[in-house]
Amino acid sequence: MVELTLLDWFWLLAFLGLMVASGVLFYRLGKRSQADFFLAGRGLPWWLPASSVYATHTATDTPMWITGIVYQHGLRGIWYAFFSAWCAISAFVSTRIFRRSLAYTQAEWQSLRFSGLGSELLRGWMAGWSVFMNMFVLGWVGIAMGKICNVFFNWPEWVGLIVFSSVCAIYVLAAGYWGVVMADFQQGVIALAVIVITSLWGIAAAGGPSGIVSRLDAMGESWRLNPFAFTGLFTGDFPVAWFITMMVIAIVGGVGMGTSIDWYPEAQRIQSAKTVRDASYAIWAGTILVLLRNSLWAVAILGFYVLYPNIKSAAEYEMGWYRLGFEYLPIGMVGCFFAAILAIHLSTISTHLNLGAVYATRDLYHHYVNPQASEAKLVWVGRFSTFLLLVGSFIYGLMMEDITSWLIFALWIMMAGVWLPNILQVVWWRFNAWGYLASWIANLGMSWLVVWILPHYGLIPEMPDYLQFWALMALGTLIFLPVTYLTPPDDMDHLVKYYIMARPLGWWGPVRQAAIERGLMQPTAQPGSD
Template structure:
């Protein structure tokens, strides 16, 4: 039950979001670059807030707590693994994308491999965004109804989300999306940390020390990053293979995430923003995933162990947050911000793809700038209607599955082939148009066939079931699909015309620097493997091994700054300083848990 103060804070936040969005884009979006890329004028902190807000949606705030609640801390790999992908985006993909001044990532595939590859990517991206938006409407409406104890109903909750997000996104374009994301990310962080503090300080949890002691006393502790290779949901072999491929797609080849970096003032601003957003992401495992584990302890202690994972967050809020202080209003506002900051980003990116890659390219090449903005607005309305309808028809608002993993599994049928096409396009001069198209198209076909074959035949053989389980995990399947797509691209590439001038060898400003960075990367990987063996055999305490790894990684970045200094930047002002800090802290977490 919400107090009057809670409702005031909640509705004030809603009004603030709409006002910020309307003011940010008021009367300025007259060209396609203004509307879809905010005039390429976003500073680093805008990039950071928008990337964090777009990524940490209700899918994360609610879905990740649900997985922590039911599975455990291994879900943290979805956050930690993103760091390597962010580094790839910042130092490999993004310099090329910005140099080409593209609006969409299909623009790169068109230049490198031709129109067909670009069109296939555009269509697949549109479908994947549709899937993500549908999921966002589902979890957003479900959670708001539970948290607010309102009579909105499932459909009413969806309509509320549509009303708020469409108000400014349709008229203000990406600039409105970015500035509202910054505001909503701030509220989201406050809300998430508040819930975590109240949860861990509950007497039945006993603070962080009591929480860790209770977890260690369990038959199967949940504060463990590494689950068996045959674990049905988060096998350790999957998180270091297939999940890594999915991270590369999500952070490096995914239109609605990368579009924020494309809108930055400069490459330096984009990198600062991406790495700042990455540092914020390192908080998520502790206030969301570990918070979910604490919630499981708490609900078990009070005799309510049967709560559905996707209801863990709102039920926890109702249990631990005191009434009458406006705290529930802040949390509800943070949740609303988490939902809307993802939905508005996907709206804008879907409209960008539909307008730039499809309408202008194939329907009206001579379309005016003004009409392109109008087409973008129509596309937003269209995709909202489709995704909201799908949310009503395809999701059960009373379901008990971990929807976050369901959504990840759905997208993994398609994304490995896209990653193969981008990586080979950038790093290999011999891959042709035919190879890239085959790599993208064969992926979903193989993924579905391989899953069926494994689940009905291979999984029944002990040699496979003992290692990977009787049913193939989507991460394992994604990695095998990536290998098949990667290999198929080589086999299918003949002697067709090859636009190899768009590889990184020809487009990166300082290829020697990047070559040396990759050599250092191999050294880091070998060193980490040695330290991991030390942790496995308990040769030294994990915190010691993690400290060695962290210092070693940061030293590698620091030495690179000295070897290749950038004019006008101090050591601490160099983006590589923050990249090293981000990478080092991520690896430390991998060793500590």
Template sequence: MSEAIKPSPGPFYAVLIFYLGIMAFIGWYASRKTKSLGDFFVLSGKAGVLVSGIAYFSTQFSMGTFLGTPGTIFGVGYAGMAISVPGAVFSMILPALLIGKKLVTLGHEYGFLTMADYLSDRYHSKSMSGVLGIMMLFFLIPMMGAQIIGAGVIVHVFTGLPEWVGVVGMGTIVILYCMTGGMKGAMMTDVIQGTLMFGTAIVTFIVSISMGGGFHNINNTLQGMNEAYLTFPGANGYMPWAYFVSNIVLWSFFTMGQPHLFTKFFTMKDHKTMFKAILLGTAGMFVSATLIEWAGVNGIASIQNIAKADQIVPMILQRGLNPFLASIFISGIVAAGMSTIDGILVTTTGAVTRDIYQKVINKKATDESVMKLSKVVTILIGIIVILFGVFQPGSIFEINLFAFSGMAIFVVPILFGMYWKKSTAPGAIAAVVVGVITLLCFTLIPSVKALAFGFHALFPATILGGITMVIVSSFTQAPPEETIRRHFDVFKKNNNAIGKKEAA
């Protein structure tokens, strides 16, 4: 155990057990209100402004935001805040403007429940369901694993127990309320978790300033330690301009490819709800990201001898507050992980049960049988995630970034599907395959990575994926005209209906 860690297990257990008990109760309550597959996966498209805005914000933010990113910034300085703060401003705005309004309309019109529902219908191809389902398992299980690793870090800092204890405990609770309540349970808990996350960001920031002796003293200390902490590109040259631009685009534009965020638009009641939710969610994301990441910078001046950089935010709360208050606000970080896991777990369960089983393996499966299977699959995926968290193949930030990047490739078939009528299923599948291979090559092979000129591997992956989509679609058969009309004429009908309503 690091000398910097001074466990306070009593207050921590009391607060955390109470908090997790509330989450479990919500899961039980939600299960009584979950009557259909639509309820389970997208809340039957009835989510209002408060639930939609906070749920999107809390699902987008994760252990990566509250542990992994401040931990990375702890070794970089102010320049590290560019990891997600600029992108956070646009992370709900861009998806809403480019695809959100269309998804709300399509979801209500055709009853879409998952990203694969949309893609397989748009491209008139059941193969899309299988491709997306496999991709989600490959990339989203690590993304959930990154969140659950954070629970282990928190439990270790506050109790001194091994990290696997927190991993297993958090994983079990999330499995229970997602298995019973589906998306209703996930979104109801997201409201509580999002509020906690917001409060935790504010309190951690204030405490970090107090511990460092104020802004002036913090900056003087940082300058004495390493002037690079105060300037771009930061310590060790971490944030050159190309990587800075990459992060802005990565955490805003590419959120459209994340299935757990994509499906949030299917849950929204209408377009007016969506735009109000954007304002609420954007404000929450910008304030929370700015303050929690800034706390990581402030922590450089006041905390040393830290065993693992991911511990910086828990250490600030532990050392700057009394044990009970620290435990309350540390629940906000637990909330960040849980809110991301629950959204991804329900979405990944949908990928297995609907996108692979119901659409590919057993096309005659009833919704009732899929509901029953979903509970079993939720348990199985949850167990795999727990094992991933126990073995910890990398840092929270590294794992989260890898998983996010993998799913981001689906931005290509999504945007082409919505804006180019001639895009085809073979083109979409080829674009995803080429994009993922390119992403892996530019990430894992140093000589290839150099060809990106400092930009994130997603840039060349997306460009090559887009080129592949155009070439393959130009030489393959487009979906039936009826399918194209279903996906493009529906917006004309919707606009006409709105116009008549306003005229009346």
């Protein structure tokens, strides 16, 4: 158990005071309008949303997860975390298109992109799902903090879950996204500095880089130093086929919107950037920080492995990076380390509180319940939604043990069968809301069949996860493609308005032609447009 000294408590309280102060400081800006409460008035320079991207995607469970995969697989485990690379292409394709649409959320973008009843059904569904998902992520990340406090300080799990999320809610309720993004900047700087110090300290404790290499050699495990230590083309637990699948999902996925669960918080950051250019650089820079942080963590975890090579329990070795901090940093630095853990925790909590609230306010309340609501009223609805999400996350967090495996499954199915439709909705004019909805519904059924039911009865063999992905994608296509062609295309006037505003990439020839005929744009050669 870790004992905090007076200096440690000083770091901790100073940090929490700084975060709450940022909420008070930006209270007046946050309450001006819903654009301020949810997007900081769309006026941020690129480095602010970039720091928010980095801070948000550094949560309390992230070092546990990366520690787990690197401890188990060595440096090749780094590719599990490479999914963030979807931002490489997104920064110059889907980010640009989304920023130009001016939509607050992905659900709102879909109502600009699609038309008619299908579009309304889709917006309601996506908004409801997003409110639920944000509450779930809040519970998940919150209980991870509860477990960390329990392991290292012997506090009951509810303390870590409830106390810190409640402190965070003060500045999110007061200043909305202004509070989130300003606190994220400070949290990002603090977290990055402490991650660098702790990881380098851990590497030094393991004998330095050459010590780690020579000890792995002596243990006969130098394969752990090779990020490309594949187990065969299709065989073993780390085949080339898995790696290629991961790269395709990550990199090609950047053309679409929603191909990664991280798209949804990123969409808010994209829209809060001052210009299209700021949005592109924010997404690109925030993500490279995430990837570099992963590399740093990976080497530190190799250090942890050579210090403690025989841990069998995943729950135990997943705490590896935290142990490097709590057990090896000098007295007085432990409080600083814990403040950094709080920084990464609060940045994720604040993002999902505000993000869940924007879907509840903008897509549900404002769009369906009270379209004539004043700006002041919408800000208050945003605050009330934030509070409800907070309370809901406590309930989820406390029952998380029972439902996590189900919800991880839900996340997986959301990704696998809807991956291609998430790209098609961006690049193909003929793809419509019915096709998109059909892919969701088909995916719900197919995933149960492919992952559990058919293998259970021996009708198909159990497939590795990368094959499940391709199978679900192919089966989903057999459903959503006919549905798309059997239902009418979106209204051409609606598509033309969207095209002129967002200028999407891909197969938009007929819409472009219609825009030219309406005199809304000049005919110019555009290779590959139709």
